[in-house]
Amino acid sequence: MTAAEAMAAATARLRAAGVPDPARDARVLLAHAAQVDAARVTLIAPEDIAPEIEERYDHMISLRAIRVPVSHLIGERAFYGRRFRISADVLDPRPETETLIEAALAQDFMRVLDLGTGSGCVLITLLSERPNAIGVATDLSEAACLQASANAVMHQVADRAVIANADWFDGINGRFDLIVSNPPYLAAFEMDEVSPELRDHEPRMALTDEGDGLSAYRTIAAQAGSFLTAAGRVICEIGRDQGRDVLDIFESQGWGMLNVLQDLDGRDRVIVARNPA
DSSP, X not given: OBHHHHHHHXXXXXXXXXXXXXXXXXXXXXXXXXTXXXXXXXXXXXXXXXXXXXXXXXXXXXXXXXXXXXXXXXXXXXXXXXXXXXXXXXXXXXXXXXXXXXXXXXXXXXEEEEESOTTSHHHHHHHHHOTTOEEEEEESOHHHHHHHHHHHHHTTOGGGEEEEEOSTTTTOOSOEEEEEEOOOOBOGGGGGTSOHHHHHHSOGGGTBOXXXXXXXXXXXXXXXXXXXXXXXXXXEEOOTTOHHHHHHHHHHTTOEEEEEEXXXXXXXXXXXXXXXX
């Protein structure tokens, strides 16, 4: 079987299983199975593929057909121009979260706190973009902390990052110029409506608070002021319909200069809050 024939068969299988963009996934997974760059797949398309590659590819396509995310199958995901190692223990980094990164980088900072760090992609990206900054990250999942620590080593920022297995602000000392978070913001009922990739293969605790999806913002709005410098900022990712609700939560705690920023699709994606007046 040639690589082109294998990709065509895989695309048909994924399409029948209801996988979005099956041709793209078939191409990416073949590149991984053959250990070539995805851009070179077209070059090997006319060639016969080795039996061991065909077997490996078939196994990955079978898993993708039951909606295991591509990133879990290849073990990494791109985020803000860097590759991050991921697993089923952490939330898959998503392009929408780059809106948070852009907002954070709009002003200088020296000390940053990342709440619910997951893969560490937010903290590590910020430290990579600001070589003089130092950071602290917390996550309730020990497995997530291990993954974030590994990514910090890979991106050579481990000497500037402290990653703690903790619940939000527990055990945190000092003040920060920037506090960031991509918290679980799906309401419990929304979990029935998300894609199988999310519902069945990503950590539930990173997706929902098992309530109304707003509990993390209540905690952050109530406590973050005690950990910010005078000119410090809090930047949180939010769900697309949560802008008004999250603004109300922060306003009720006395926060000033509140802004909601949109992502590239024009959806509310990030709230920026200044230190309470």
